[in-house]
Amino acid sequence: MLDAGPAPLVQVQDLKMHFPIYTGLFRRHTGDVKAVDGVSFQIQAGQTLGLVGESGCGKSTVGRTMLRLYEPTAGRVIIDGDDVASLPPEALRKKRPSMQMVFQDPQASLNPRMTLADIVSEPLHEHTDWTRAQKLERVYELMDQVGLNRRFVNRFPHEFSGGQRQRIGIARALALKPRFIVCDEPIAALDVSIQAQVVNLLEDLQEKLGLTYLFISHDLSMVRHLAQRVAVMYLGRIAELSPSTDLYSRPLHPYAEALLSAVNEPDPELALRRKRIILKGDVPSPANPPKGCNFCTRCPKVMDICKTVKPDLVEVEPGRMVACHLYTAAGSTGASEAPERKNQERNQQGENR
C-alpha cells in the first residue's frame, strides 16, 4: 500500500475501455480504439487525484468509465467497497447517488428548457420520495452552498453566466450527497478570472463535505494547486503517478518532464532562462498504438527495449509510480546510460538550431 492509513475510497484496477471499430460492407469488427488500456490507481477519502494529459489520451474516458457511463471492457472500479464495473443494474442505480460528475461544458450539460430548480431537483425526483416542499428546501440549501442567489431559482440556464452555470452543475452533482465526484475539465470553458472562483468553491466544498475528487484537466498549474497526487496519462496508459509536490519539482517519466516544460509560466524572466523540451510529431492513434512503450515514437530518451516491450507502472521511489524502462531492470539501466545520454545531447542540439 502506498500510503499508510485508512483504505482508499476509490480503487481502480487494470481498467480497460476499448471501443470497437467496424468496417466494410458487413460491418466486421476489425479493430479497437484502446482509449483506456490498463489503468490502475487509488484515491484516499477526502483527497483529490489530478488526472492530466493531452486531448485524446483517454483521461475523460477513465472518468466516464469509472461511473459506468460506458461499459468497461475489463478491470475493476471499487468505490466505497462495491465494484461498480460489475454491479447489476438495480444495484448500480442504488449506488449512483454516491458517485457524481461535473461536466466540462456548463452550456451543453444543462437542459435549456429546465429552470434551475428543475435541474437541481431532478436527481431528487429519481432517487428520493421526498415531498415537493422538502425538495425545494434542499434546492435552496444547495444554492447557498454553491453561492447562487436564492432569487434565481426559477431562472433558465441562458440567464446565467458561464461561471454561474458551472455552479448549477456543481449543485446538481451535490444534490444526493455523494462521496465521490469526477470533475471532468470543470473550468476549461471558463474565463481566467472566473476559473479561480469555481476552483475555490470546489475546494471549500471538499473541506466542508469531505468529498473525494478525481480532477481531470489539461491545466497543469491548476492541478498542482488542487491535487495531492497526480496521474499523467499518455495514449490510454498512466505514464507517471506521483505526489503532486514530487511530480512538479522532479518529474521522472520523460513524457511528464516534457509536458511540464511546455507549460507557459506568466513570467518573462523565467521564460528566458527555462529549457523547453520540444517533442517532435503528434500523438499516435489509439487504434494503432506503437508496439512497445506508447511514448517511444516521440521520446527524447528512447532505447531499443522501448520499441518492443511495454513498460509496467511500478513503484520506483516511495510513493512514486512510473512506467518507463529507464527506471526498471537495474541491470539494464547501467548498460543503457551511455547511449541514452548521447541521444539526449543530439536531441538538444536539434532543438537549439
Next chain:
Amino acid sequence: MADLAASVLEVRGLRTVFRTRGGEIHAVNDVSFHLRRGELLGVVGESGSGKSVTMMSLLRLLPMPPAEIRGGQALLDGRDLLSMSDEDLRSVRGARVGFVFQDPMTSLNPVFTLGNQIMEPLIKHLRMSKAQAETRAVELLELVGIPDARSRLYQYPHQFSGGMRQRVMIAIALACDPDVLIADEPTTALDVTIQAQILELVQELRQKLGMAIIWITHDLGVIAGIADRVMVMYGGQVVEQAPVRELFANPQHPYTRALLQTIPRISGPREARLKVIEGQPPILNAPLTACPFRARCEFRHDACDAANPPRRAIDGLPVGQGHDVACHWHAPAGREAAHA
C-alpha cells in the same frame, strides 16, 4: 515623431459597435495603438474584452451590419485601411497583412486540397503561374516544418492533425510575405506540447522573415514567453500597455494585477488559496461613461464612477511608447477631482 516613423501599423481612436435587436453593443471603445516593424505585440483580455473585434475591424472582416465602425483610423504605412475602397483593401488582406484564426479545424475549407488553399493567395495577389505557385507552396510548407511537403499538397484538411493544420494556416498567412501577421488565439485549441511546437516555430519565423506580429490571447503565460510589448484590454478598451518585462514586474492597473494573481503557478510555493476577481465582466450596452472595471475593483472610489479614465503614461514617455495605464489612481487630475 521618429519612433512612429518606424511603425508599420498605427491605429487611432477605433470604435466598433454591433447593432442588435436588444440595442447597441459597444465592443471597441476608442482603441489606439501602434505596431513597430519586426515587433511582437501581445494583446491580452478575456472573452468579450474586444481584442478580436479590434483586429477584425482593422481589415473590415466583420459582417456589416450588424457591425459598424463608428470612427477611427488604421494606418498601414500611412494609408487608412478603414476608409480605402473594397478593392484596395482586398490587395491588403492576405498580401500585406496575414491573419491566423483560432480554430484550425474550421478555418480551412474541407473540400479543397491544401495545395489549392495555399496557392490561392499566391495566384491572386502575386499573379504567379500555377507551376510557380506550386513550387512556392512547397517551400512554405517546408518553412513551417511539414515533412514530405510535396505529397502533402494534394491532401485534404481532414488528413492533418490539429497542430499540422495550424502550421498550414500559418503557411497560408505567410504566403505573400506580409509586413504584419495577426494571430488570433492561434494556440488556444492546441495541446501544450503542440502549442510549444507552434510557439517555437513563430519565434524562428520572426527571426527569419522579420515581420511584425500581433498575438491575441487570454493566456498570460504564452505572452510572457514571446511578446516584446503587451496591451491589456478590458471592456472594449486598452487599460494598460507596457513592454513585456515591465508589465509582469510592475503591473499598474488593478485588473492586470488581479489577473496575474488568479493564475496558479507551476513552480514556486503553492498558494493556499487562489485570489478571485469577484463579479462578472461588464455588459457593453451603452457608451462607457465610467471605468468599466469599477464594479470588480478593490480600489474603487468616486472618480471611478464619475468618468472613464483616459490612458496616462506613468514613465514620462508619450502614451503608447512606454508604460501607460487607464486608471484614476494614476491620474493626478482625476485624484484631485475625486477629492474636490
